[in-house]
Amino acid sequence: MHRLALRLPVVAAVTSALMLCTQGGADDAAPMVHETRKAVTTTGDVADSDAVTNLLPGTTFPKETWDFYSGKRDSQLEGTWRVETGGNDPAPVLVCTGQPYGYIRTRAEFSNFQFGLQWRYPEDDNGNSGILIYTSGDNKIWPTAFQVQLHQPAAGSVFPSGAAKSDNELRNELGDPAKDWNECVVTSINGRISVVINGKKVGEVTGCDPRRGSIALQSEGSEIHFRQIWLRSFDEPRTMGHLQNDRERPFRHFALSPRSESPIDCLVTDRRQAELRELLNVVYGNALATDPRHGNRRHRSGRAVVEQPPHVVPGPVRSAGRRRNRHMVD
Known part of the structure; x- marks a missing residue:
């Protein structure tokens, strides 16, 4: 499996964001809703x-x-x-x-x-x-x-x-x-x-x-x-830093409810960690951050699964089909 070439600050930002969503159990109970914040x-x-x-x-x-x-x-x-x-x-x-x-x-x-x-x-x-x-x-x-x-x-x-x-x-x-x-x-x-x-x-x-x-x-x-x-x-495009070829692009993170049928795309950036935490807590509580097609469990390696951005901007639109290219974040 190819690894996504991320610079060190970007790796830290993504890892921090993923850790916010991977806490909690893997049961099928309805997600707890936290009290709304300030x-x-x-x-x-x-x-x-x-x-x-x-x-x-x-x-x-x-x-x-x-x-x-x-x-x-x-x-x-x-x-x-x-x-x-x-x-x-x-x-x-x-x-x-x-x-x-x-x-x-x-x-x-x-x-x-x-x-x-x-x-x-x-x-x-x-x-x-x-x-x-x-x-x-x-x-x-x-x-x-x-x-x-x-x-x-x-x-x-x-x-x-x-x-x-x-x-x-x-x-x-x-x-x-x-x-x-x-x-x-x-x-x-x-x-x-x-x-x-x-x-x-x-x-x-x-x-x-x-x-x-x-x-x-x-x-x-x-x-x-x-x-x-x-x-x-959350509509304004935000970049996490430069990826390959010094081109900027958003990175998608799967933040899922245990009962979700499909991923919910959410832009994760190093500048909006507090907003992401607020959003996930209000909507899903301690939801498990994995793809439900993997049975709502973490990858056997113990590392969270994230998805490669669909394409580099400017660049070709991703090819048709359901297969998606996943990469592991150390």
């Missing part, structure tokens, strides 16, 4: 890391981040959405009146990310709203997207809308009383959506199509308050 707690500062973007950073509506759409012609942003500060809450609160129906959606599109917020319904115990993931195509009621339900008591349920499709849907009954602050954290990796409500993992939706798009917040008939809205994107 970036997703109810009291922490969402901007405590340069990896986290605060999507509600000031005292006015951030028009540079969000676009507004309403199902009612000639309606204005200010009539539905506003930012309030002061009172008993030190953090800015995004208030949505719920009328008319519509949403705000991020100007940027994302594929691999964590997105979190807190929400509550101040008056309506049957309040209804949701987070739209992978929002794509034209604006309408409702667009192609995957809705993470914030309607009590089904908060955390996930289902497609418009032309969106997935392998499964997620139905849930979880959430604190509507007037209390609740917390939702959504993790998206290559078309797999994982949802955590109030620190408890709800489940996953897989095989999502589309798997890239804007993130939107719904106005759906009830006044709803949002705060601590943050995003951690």
Whole structure:
């Protein structure tokens, strides 16, 4: 078996990342979900890391981040959405009146990310709203997207809308009383959506199509308050260093749940170890980092199995077929 020629700093970075994911048992029990950490707690500062973007950073509506759409012609942003500060809450609160129906959606599109917020319904115990993931195509009621339900008591349920499709849907009954602050954290990796409500993992939706798009917040008939809205994107290409021929390319690491049917590609870099640890702990806990086609066990040599990048950029697209070239990391 050929060995991948890595420089010493790169070997150290990859080995460190792999060690984060190889702890834990090899049984078939559902992966434990760790409590969400500082970036997703109810009291922490969402901007405590340069990896986290605060999507509600000031005292006015951030028009540079969000676009507004309403199902009612000639309606204005200010009539539905506003930012309030002061009172008993030190953090800015995004208030949505719920009328008319519509949403705000991020100007940027994302594929691999964590997105979190807190929400509550101040008056309506049957309040209804949701987070739209992978929002794509034209604006309408409702667009192609995957809705993470914030309607009590089904908060955390996930289902497609418009032309969106997935392998499964997620139905849930979880959430604190509507007037209390609740917390939702959504993790998206290559078309797999994982949802955590109030620190408890709800489940996953897989095989999502589309798997890239804007993130939107719904106005759906009830006044709803949002705060601590943050995003951690994993889409930006990051290199681990120079490989052969002094060309840079990302390196893929298999971070797998014991019940996963296919690898989940995650860029591992020497600059984002803390983010990787956070992502794996929130979504999978002490998941075993091996290819499930090897029976969820480490290689007999005791070294973790990693996959060669599909191709060098610039370079030819990898050849068709299912065979993959694996290399061992000492």
